[in-house]
Amino acid sequence: MSLILTEALTKTFNGTNAVDQIDLSIKEGVCTALLGPNGAGKTTTLNMLTGLMKKSSGNIIFDKRYSGDRRKYIGYLPQYPKFYSWMTGEEYVIYSGQLGGISKQEAIKKTDDLLAMVGLSDDKRKKIAGYSGGMKQRLGIAQALIHDPKLLILDEPVSALDPIGRREVLELMKTLKKKTSILFSTHVLHDAEEVCEDIFIIKKGKVVVEGNLGELQKKYQKPTIYIETEEPLESWSQSLKDIEWLRHIEADNTKLTITVENIDVAREYILNNTGLRNLNIKSFQVAKTTLEDLFMEVTK
Numbered sequence: 001m002s003l004i005l006t007e008a009l010t011k012t013f014n015g016t017n018a019v020d021q022i023d024l025s026i027k028e029g030v031c032t033a034l035l036g037p038n039g040a041g042k043t044t045t046l047n048m049l050t051g052l053m054k055k056s057s058g059n060i061i062f063d064k065r066y067s068g069d070r071r072k073y074i075g076y077l078p079q080y081p082k083f084y085s086w087m088t089g090e091e092y093v094i095y096s097g098q099l100g101g102i103s104k105q106e107a108i109k110k111t112d113d114l115l116a117m118v119g120l121s122d123d124k125r126k127k128i129a130g131y132s133g134g135m136k137q138r139l140g141i142a143q144a145l146i147h148d149p150k151l152l153i154l155d156e157p158v159s160a161l162d163p164i165g166r167r168e169v170l171e172l173m174k175t176l177k178k179k180t181s182i183l184f185s186t187h188v189l190h191d192a193e194e195v196c197e198d199i200f201i202i203k204k205g206k207v208v209v210e211g212n213l214g215e216l217q218k219k220y221q222k223p224t225i226y227i228e229t230e231e232p233l234e235s236w237s238q239s240l241k242d243i244e245w246l247r248h249i250e251a252d253n254t255k256l257t258i259t260v261e262n263i264d265v266a267r268e269y270i271l272n273n274t275g276l277r278n279l280n281i282k283s284f285q286v287a288k289t290t291l292e293d294l295f296m297e298v299t300k
């Protein structure tokens, strides 16, 4: 079931669409990643979903169980959260709760559990100034959860962290997603592969690949043939372009990379091809492409 749907969601800055007719379906009970290179439009999309930024056009539709002020249902950790470093972790979460409209008493009651959940019980009375990057992100997640949101939105939650901080936060996300749906942005496919079920790859404001991560990994595991010849092979490679089992072809002087549907059919065809026989083959290799290859290709 979808928690949020967007229809042709668009944001225009100075005549350019930073987010360009994006259709998203954010499901309940799963973790979804918005993946894309810098400037793809991830933060702008998240800001529109949280209501921090007005859309230029399109629709954002919340499931009807969550009508009214959407901020009640969303917990948000921005890419560059501002912490009051002179506060303790505990004071910060209580203060954030009060800012969000919760009574001080209730905020105090919840803070202990939240800080335990993010692994900061022992450090809750320390000043934030002394926290590591990973601890600050975990504190940010605790404050985002104070009003029991249905959806936790995290903007690049691990991008600025060292490997230890990254691990801490990714592990926390794995635990949290059992209770709260998560939507987060990242430019690293591996982060998404660790915690997510669904992904949307965006580039220049448009969704270019979307779906269930496991299914996409299977779908894009296609055989690839790499051929290298003594002589340039670009003109011969032109003859392969319209073959129905060919998915992708890239020729560069003496090197050719072709991704195919069926390796047996492709191998037989290519090795019996008279055009290729007239060339001196230096190497002929078969391997599998992965979602990572696709991600690199669509985002480069």
Ligand SMILES: Nc1ncnc2c1ncn2[C@@H]1O[C@H](COP(=O)(O)OP(=O)(O)OP(=O)(O)O)[C@@H](O)[C@H]1O
Residues within 6 Å of the ligand: 013, 014, 018, 036, 037, 038, 039, 040, 041, 042, 043, 044, 045, 079, 187
């Ligand atoms: N307030 C703004 N005014 C004008 N242009 C903006 C504004 N905010 C974002 N942009 C532009 O919109 C595009 C998308 O930016 P956005 O921050 O959403 O990308 P992103 O995918 O989150 O990238 P990053 O990983 O670098 O944060 C960029 O070209 C950016 O320069």
